[in-house]
Amino acid sequence: MKxxxxxxxxxxxxxxxxxxxxxxxxxxxxxxxxQSKLAALIEESIQKQKPEARDFKIESMWTEALTPEGKxxxxxxxxxxxxxxxxxxxxxxxxxxxxSTIGGEALLEKQSALAxxxxxxxxxxxxxxxxxxxxxxTSDAIxxxxxxxxxxxxxxxxxxxxxxxxxxxxxxxxxxxxx
Numbered sequence: 260m261k262x263x264x265x266x267x268x269x270x271x272x273x274x275x276x277x278x279x280x281x282x283x284x285x286x287x288x289x290x291x292x293x294q295s296k297l298a299a300l301i302e303e304s305i306q307k308q309k310p311e312a313r314d315f316k317i318e319s320m321w322t323e324a325l326t327p328e329g330k331x332x333x334x335x336x337x338x339x340x341x342x343x344x345x346x347x348x349x350x351x352x353x354x355x356x357x358x359s360t361i362g363g364e365a366l367l368e369k370q371s372a373l374a375x376x377x378x379x380x381x382x383x384x385x386x387x388x389x390x391x392x393x394x395x396x397t398s399d400a401i402x403x404x405x406x407x408x409x410x411x412x413x414x415x416x417x418x419x420x421x422x423x424x425x426x427x428x429x430x431x432x433x434x435x436x437x438x
Contacts, residue, residue, distance in 0.1 A: 284331055285324040289387055293367060294320050297335055305341055314342040318360065331369040333389065338362040342404070355405035363396035 298317050305312050318338040325332040339361060344354040370388040 283324065284326050285333060290322045290324075290333070293322055293333055293335060293389060297337065297365065298339075301337065301339055305339075309341070309343055312341040312343045314340075314358075316340055318362075325366075332392075333367045333369075335365045335367060336362075337364065338398075345403075345405075355403065358402045358404060360398075360400045360402070361396060362398040363394065365391050365395075366393040368392045 298320060301317070302315050305315060316339065318340055320335065320337045322333050322335045325334055340358055342356055342358045345357055346354075367389040370390055
């Protein structure tokens, strides 16, 4: 029994050594590169779609390597925020501001090495090419930085057609007895 426990212990030790020293499917440099490029793409997209947006900030971003069916994929999770003016003006004529916080994820798939093989300059040598094959937004929150005022009674009440009884006694549900 002593020998069996020593063999099991040695097997576990060699397995952990192999796991720690094995080459990962995706290097740390690739994770960092994808995170920085994705952050730049998001910021550029926000600036194109909402040119008045400012104070852009990546709240969080992390990536995880996936290897389904022999493919090499990375899922990137992100959350970012930005501030933009509202379309409505307050009583002083000043536009308010909203801060939007948006979260989501993107699935990137490594492209085959043949895609970049035509590069004659050699500048792409050793660089991986990744394509965004799926993206989805999982959360969207809007914070109004300035209080929005809602005034009641500013809209006229709808006119009642002639001959319509507006007496409260006629507003009882069917079958209700009135006296």
